[in-house]
Amino acid sequence: MANMVQPNIPKLMTTNYGNWSIQMKVLLGSYDNWDIVESGFIEPADAAAEVALPNAEKTALKESRKKDKKALYTIFQGVDESTFEKISVAKMAKEAWEILQKSFQGVEKVKKVRLQVLRGEFENIKMKASENIGEYATLLKTVTNEMKTNGESLDDVRVMEKLLRSLTRKFDYVVTSIEESKDLSTISIDDLVGSLQAHEQRMNQYDDTSHLEKAFYECRSPKVEKMSHFAAAKEDKDVGTAMFLTYKGDEESKKNVWYLDSGTSNHMTSHKDLFMEIDETISGEVTFGDSSKIPVKGKGTITIVLKNGEKKFINDVYHIPALKSNIISLGQLVEKGYYIQM
Structure with a gap:
């Protein structure tokens, strides 16, 4: 007679009592034993009471x-x-079973509270301008894995x-392209992250030294206006105290003139509208020599259009709505290692 192979008995871990109890109920049910765990049975008061039972009740x-x-x-195992x-x-x-339920009741309450916090974190988390795709994807995976550990049912498509x-x-344009061309239910998270990283690398190619130098060479720039004023930026968040040379002419500058x-x-x-991305939490103000002030409303990456219609990118640009001209800082370029010949 062949030996019966018993199913693997799940081991209880304090972090997943809920899952363990579900598996144990199924296992005990497969042995036709769950009803005895759930309802129990009545033992006779003593040996004499047992002897007095009818034969049918003794058998039961x-x-x-x-x-x-x-x-x-099975529970012990x-x-x-x-x-x-x-x-x-x-x-x-x-x-x-009742001892286990009472013992882990407190643990389950803690997990429910933690899960509520994680759900809020999951909904509010956003990629920062300073992060790359790999870093942000790792952070998002960390949050989702912890949610799953605390009992959340979270499928890959939702992530x-x-x-x-x-x-x-x-x-934005990459996301639109992916949403239109891919069925998320047919790919993995790693496939999606890999696709985004490939797009990211192509975008970064336009931000290297050679491309940016070419962009400045081709960028249309009329004769620089002579009237200028030094201005100091009041420190707030990332806007450090600095001297700005900017222009307060009355005429409206063209959008593509730098x-x-x-x-x-x-x-x-x-x-x-030139910004591809902007951190609007960065603020401050620029003070001119005539004591007038204009506010800084953010900092980010902008696009510029060359004579041939090609777009290039410039990082760390302040958004100053009241500014009359678009300014490229030669000093900032020198700090980043560019060579400038006037």
Whole structure:
């Protein structure tokens, strides 16, 4: 007669009692023993009472005891050593199960509170301008894995949808392309991250030294206006105290005109629509020599259009809505290692 192969008995871990209890119910049910754990059975008051039972009830009592011992043994096998100490005094399976429920009730409450916090973090998390795709994807995976550990049912499609809708603005056209061309249910998270990283690398190619130098060479710039004023930026968040050389002419500058300035310490523009991405939490103000002040409303990456229609990118540009001219800081370029010949 062949030996019966018993299913693997799940081991109880304090971090997933809920999952363990579900698996144990299924396992005990497969042995036809869950009813004895859930409802228990009544033992006779003493030996004399047992002897007095009708034969049919004696047979039923014997069968209940047998089922109960099997169920109790299965529960014992499914816990670690420290947990076994809590239920080793139990004489019946129902008693052992109730001890476990009470013991881990507090743990489950803590997990529910933690899960609520993680759900809020999952909904609010967004990619920062300083992060790359790999770093942000790792952070998002960390949060989602912890949610799953605390009992959240979170499928990969939902995680990928969250990833796509929380990227920075420079990925907008990439996200649109992916949403139109890919069925997220047919790809993995790693496939999606790999695709985004490939797009990111192509975008970064346009931000290297050679491309940017070419961009400045081709960028249209009329003769620099002579009237200028030094201005100091009041420090707030990332806007440090610095001297700016900027222009306060009355005429409206064209959007694609950029002045190359050897006096200003930062790139600046008034055109918000030029920004691919912008951190609007960065603020401050610029004070001119005549004591007038204009506010800084953010900092980010902008696009410029060359004579041939090609677009290039410039990082660390301040958004100053009241500015009359677009300014390229030669000093900032020198700090980044560019060579400038006037």
